[in-house]
Amino acid sequence: MIKVLFVCLGNICRSPLAEAIFDQKIKNLGISTYLKSDSAGTSDFHIGELPDERTIKCAQAHSIPVNHRGRQVNRTDFRDFDYIIAMDDSNLRNLNNLKVRYGFPEKEIFLMRDFAMGEQGLSVPDPYYGGEDGFLEIYRILDDAIDHFLNKVKENHQIYA
Numbered sequence: 001m002i003k004v005l006f007v008c009l010g011n012i013c014r015s016p017l018a019e020a021i022f023d024q025k026i027k028n029l030g031i032s033t034y035l036k037s038d039s040a041g042t043s044d045f046h047i048g049e050l051p052d053e054r055t056i057k058c059a060q061a062h063s064i065p066v067n068h069r070g071r072q073v074n075r076t077d078f079r080d081f082d083y084i085i086a087m088d089d090s091n092l093r094n095l096n097n098l099k100v101r102y103g104f105p106e107k108e109i110f111l112m113r114d115f116a117m118g119e120q121g122l123s124v125p126d127p128y129y130g131g132e133d134g135f136l137e138i139y140r141i142l143d144d145a146i147d148h149f150l151n152k153v154k155e156n157h158q159i160y161a
């Protein structure tokens with residue numbers, strides 16, 4: 001089983017949406033037996049909470065179920081997940097500090113948009129303080145980046161489904 005963890009700050013907007021989009025895609029591709037996803041936040045702001053209502057609304061508008069409760073990244077995540085994917089620079093920096101502190105200095109942490117063509121180094125923008133249009137924008141960004149990520153995973157692990 002290949003394990004993928006999507007990480008943002010609060011774990012109520014970007015990463016639960018990424019997880020939901022990813023799950024829908026692997027289901028549609030018929031490869032969900034090979035892959036497992038989860039999401040987490042670098043902060044402890046929203047532990048135990050459902051995703052932001054704008055996240056849920058955006059997912060519903062795209063007919064994607066969201067089923068997650070906020071949780072914070074922990075030590076075992078660095079051991080257990082094959083791919084840990086940060087939504088922005090700040091999440092990436094925090095994860096790169098945490099991995100050292102937790103004893104996994106060699107663990108590679110990925111940036112979500114690095115998988116998308118011509119989007120290297122760009123962030124999935126934090127939509128928390130904006131309006132609903134920000135959620136449509138991150139949906140579009142994630143949908144594309146996750147397609148590219150999945151192509152990479154299929155290639156890396158020789159999944160031909």
Ligand code: 4NP
Nearest residue numbers: 008009010011012013014128
């Ligand atoms: P997320 O968005 O990191 O995409 O879940 C945020 C959610 C909450 C906060 C910031 C960003 N907050 O400051 O509470």
